[in-house]
Amino acid sequence: MITRILAIAAAEFRTVRRNRWVFTATLMMVLFALALTFAGSAPTGVLGVDLLTVSVASMTTLAVYLAPFLALMIAFDAIAGEVERGTLGLVLTYPLSRGEMLLGKFLAHLTALAIAITVGLGAAGLASALSGGASADSLFALTRLIATAILLGACFLALGYAASALSGSAAGAAGLAVGLWLVFVVLYDLGLLGAVVFDNGGSFTKSVFPWLLAANPADAFRLWNVAGSEQVALVSGMAGAGAGLPIWAAPLSLLLWPVLALLMARLAFARVEP
Amino acid sequence: MMDNPTHALIVENLGKRYGKMEVLKGIGITVAPGERVALLGHNGAGKSTLIKLILGLTHPSSGRISVAGHAPGSTAARTATAYLPEQVAFHKSLTGREQLTLFARLAGEHPKTVMPLLDRVGLGPAAQQRIGTWSKGMRQRLGLAQALLGHRHVALLDEPTSGLDPMSRHDLYAIIDEMAANGTAVLIASHALTELEARTDRIAIMRRGELVADDTLARLSARAALPTRIRLTAREGAADHVQAQLGGTRVNGCSVDLQCTTDQKMAQLSRISGLGEVVRDVEMAPPSLEDLYRHYCGEGM
Numbered sequence: 308m309i310t311r312i313l314a315i316a317a318a319e320f321r322t323v324r325r326n327r328w329v330f331t332a333t334l335m336m337v338l339f340a341l342a343l344t345f346a347g348s349a350p351t352g353v354l355g356v357d358l359l360t361v362s363v364a365s366m367t368t369l370a371v372y373l374a375p376f377l378a379l380m381i382a383f384d385a386i387a388g389e390v391e392r393g394t395l396g397l398v399l400t401y402p403l404s405r406g407e408m409l410l411g412k413f414l415a416h417l418t419a420l421a422i423a424i425t426v427g428l429g430a431a432g433l434a435s436a437l438s439g440g441a442s443a444d445s446l447f448a449l450t451r452l453i454a455t456a457i458l459l460g461a462c463f464l465a466l467g468y469a470a471s472a473l474s475g476s477a478a479g480a481a482g483l484a485v486g487l488w489l490v491f492v493v494l495y496d497l498g499l500l501g502a503v504v505f506d507n508g509g510s511f512t513k514s515v516f517p518w519l520l521a522a523n524p525a526d527a528f529r530l531w532n533v534a535g536s537e538q539v540a541l542v543s544g545m546a547g548a549g550a551g552l553p554i555w556a557a558p559l560s561l562l563l564w565p566v567l568a569l570l571m572a573r574l575a576f577a578r579v580e581p
Numbered sequence: 582m583m584d585n586p587t588h589a590l591i592v593e594n595l596g597k598r599y600g601k602m603e604v605l606k607g608i609g610i611t612v613a614p615g616e617r618v619a620l621l622g623h624n625g626a627g628k629s630t631l632i633k634l635i636l637g638l639t640h641p642s643s644g645r646i647s648v649a650g651h652a653p654g655s656t657a658a659r660t661a662t663a664y665l666p667e668q669v670a671f672h673k674s675l676t677g678r679e680q681l682t683l684f685a686r687l688a689g690e691h692p693k694t695v696m697p698l699l700d701r702v703g704l705g706p707a708a709q710q711r712i713g714t715w716s717k718g719m720r721q722r723l724g725l726a727q728a729l730l731g732h733r734h735v736a737l738l739d740e741p742t743s744g745l746d747p748m749s750r751h752d753l754y755a756i757i758d759e760m761a762a763n764g765t766a767v768l769i770a771s772h773a774l775t776e777l778e779a780r781t782d783r784i785a786i787m788r789r790g791e792l793v794a795d796d797t798l799a800r801l802s803a804r805a806a807l808p809t810r811i812r813l814t815a816r817e818g819a820a821d822h823v824q825a826q827l828g829g830t831r832v833n834g835c836s837v838d839l840q841c842t843t844d845q846k847m848a849q850l851s852r853i854s855g856l857g858e859v860v861r862d863v864e865m866a867p868p869s870l871e872d873l874y875r876h877y878c879g880e881g882m
């Protein structure tokens with residue numbers, strides 16, 4: 308089983324390396340992270356924190372948008388694209404289960420994504436630490452940011468596979484992926500915001516809202532990074548949002564999502580006839 | 582599922598519908614180890630669908646399939662089966678060697694078997710090039726190479742000659758014979774009866790989802806009793822006279838076409854020679870493979 312998963316992963320990783328996906332994604336991460344870090348370097352003096360802390364706070368916001376985007380971009384083609392190009396039928400006649408195939412792709416894509424995220428956020432973190440100072444606390448925050456961004460990417464990779472298996476064509480899968488990104492990253496928060504405004508400080512805002520926030524992987528990612536560091540929370544101004552939640556809620560959500568989404572993708576994949 | 586070991590592949594009363602359309606109706610066919618069977622039929626007859634059902638890529642509406650004694654699509658059945666798809670496609674950014682190594686790993690074969698196989702199908706020199714740069718014929722050869730990985734009990738080749746030049750076709754015969762000699766049951770789907778299909782042990786013919794024939798070439802020819810065609814070339818101006826004597830149809834000025842069954846052939850020939858000088862030339866064409874194919878697959882049956 309492991310041999311087959313690794314065989315798929317190796318071939319898949321070669322493909323994403325050769326079509327420059329790894330390079331392009333890494334470049335995007337580096338450029339955005341550096342730009343945000345140095346554009347957002349103003350409030351250090353006012354808040355009395357080092358530049359790396361500020362940088363981590365702004366990169367958290369960046370990663371919420373960029374990690375799901377990159378993950379969906381790489382994942383949407385995984386199944387629908389193979390059906391369309393006619394490569395899936397032959398592979399599936401080998402003694403390889405669909406679950407193994409999915410895991411192999413997941414492994415390769417997650418590695419590619421992890422490279423882009425680690426290099427991108429790491430480079431910006433290093434640059435700000437060198438120019439504006441760092442502390443044990445802010446270095447830890449940076450490490451946590453990178454690790455959780457990879458988890459967030461893992462979750463959207465799996466969601467992308469589900470979209471890819473559910474749609475009949477690569478173009479349809481791309482559309483569905485954009486839809487997923489909009490819903491999870493933009494619309495969900497807007498909806499919650501509207502509900503909170505409407506509720507006007509009532510019981511919804513106090514008891515339901517934090518849980519709904521943690522249920523969305525993108526928000527769970529934000530909560531985890533913010534709740535983990537008082538200083539990051541201070542800079543990002545998001546301290547209040549997750550206050551009513553137990554400490555494990557956001558991490559649990561972010562760890563559970565990739566697993567559930569992979570199971571979902573596996574179920575959707577089962578119905579695909581090449 | 583236990584099955585008679587004399588059959589590597591058993592298909593019983595197989596039916597398949599897509600929505601309201603019945604694509605396969607009551608198909609029954611068996612292939613023994615080492616046997617080569619050609620599966621013929623027009624485009625849309627249901628050949629590829631039958632192969633996909635045997636592979637477990639899609640599921641039957643009725644009937645039963647056994648692949649080397651296992652249910653189609655099971656791990657054991659997939660381990661035992663080689664497949665060459667009709668439209669063979671690979672990862673464009675991988676080299677031939679990398680792609681075949683992937684298949685070898687999936688099949689549980691050692692990667693060191695890959696280079697000899699690529700040489701075997703004539704892809705040795707191109708092994709390190711990306712498949713995206715290859716011609717259709719080269720991809721077809723790679724498809725064949727992956728079907729040769731390991732020892733398989735059943736080989737399903739869907740239109741294996743498409744995209745191959747005559748030389749490659751010749752190699753294909755050799756490879757199919759080698760597979761059969763090693764005890765693999767080979768099923769070759771094709772939309773024509775050519776030299777390749779004629780060299781198989783048995784010919785099965787499908788029409789609109791039904792199996793209309795399943796026999797050796799010799800017996801199919803005998804049963805069809807197709808006429809031999811005779812073309813006479815008459816001396817200038819004598820064609821009308823020849824037609825008046827022998828019947829048949831006039832073609833281009835000085836020729837007359839006749840048909841006769843195998844047992845009438847000698848009688849017809851002596852009548853022709855009886856006409857003497859007026860007949861300048863005689864050509865005889867026994868029923869061709871194409872005639873035979875048209876007889877069984879044609880819509881006029």
Ligand SMILES: Nc1ncnc2c1ncn2[C@@H]1O[C@H](COP(=O)(O)OP(=O)(O)O)[C@@H](O)[C@H]1O
Pocket residue numbers: 599604622623624625626627628629630631
């Ligand atoms: N996935 C499918 N959905 C609907 N109809 C199909 C599907 N696959 C094949 N068919 C139909 O089944 C018939 C047989 O097709 P096929 O098995 O590909 O024929 P052949 O390989 O003999 O040319 C055709 O009429 C085709 O349109």
Ligand SMILES: [Mg+2]
Pocket residue numbers: 625628629630667739
């Ligand atoms: Mg076909």
